[in-house]
Structures are given as C-alpha cells and as structure tokens.
Amino acid sequence: MAEPGKGAASTKAAPTDWHEELRSRGYRVTPQRQLVLEAVSELGHATPEEICARVQQTARGVNISTVYRTLELLEELGLVTHTHLSHGAPTYHLAAEADHVHLVCRGCGEVTEVAPRLVDGLVTALDRELGFVTDVHHLTVFGTCRNCR
16 A cells, blocks of 8 residues: 555656657756656655655755746646645646556545556446546545554
C-alpha cells in the first residue's frame, strides 16, 4: 500500500524526454522548471506547497506562484497531472505514473493506488447508462481501509 507522497521517486522521467517536449513547444528548460519536475518526481503525490518547499531547499528564491505557474504549464504539456485526494489542495504526480485510481481512507488518511481495471464495471456502467466517459486518472474513491474497519 502506498503512502501519500511515497513511491514515485524510483520512476523518474528521463530528462531528455521532457527537455525535448518543452523545446518542441517553444519553451525553455529553466532551472525552476527542472526543479519543479524533479520535486514532483521525487515526492509522488505532493501539493504545490510541498513541491515549493522541496524546490526551495535548492533555490530559495522560487516562490509559490512560480511553482503554480510551472505546474500549470507542465500539466498542459502532459508531463504532470493532478488529482484531489481530499478537500485541500490538489496533489501532483508524473503523468507517466498516472494510470491508477486513488483509494483514500477517511479514518487514517492512507492513500492506496490501485489498477484502473478494478473500477472497469463502474466505468462501463456510467458510459452505458449515462453516456459518461470517465477519466480514471482523476478518480479518487473515499472509504474506510481494512485497518480502520
């Protein structure tokens, strides 16, 4: 079971991939963009504030608005994605690692990532009955984990 902010560090985006993506769209590879993307990769599911704190360990002059703008650009380019794991700020992770559904325990707050196939029945029913196509990359299911039951 994954903990919030854990598990993504082992799967870093290859720098050349996102460097090329930025350049091909007319954007420069700035130190701030690199630091934000590295922080997202290292932290896993992290809020903009957590990402900013990590970036500021290396570059004190980077502020929260720079982080928000950078995250917005990186999401637009398809390099990161966000999800809402609670009523608070969204959390960000690498888009390459986005193929999962989040289960959030209301008791202890544990976040578990599961394969999208586990919600195939729900996705199919929503499409068939309502014509609603589900984006499982943003799907978060709240409930009670085994340990809190």
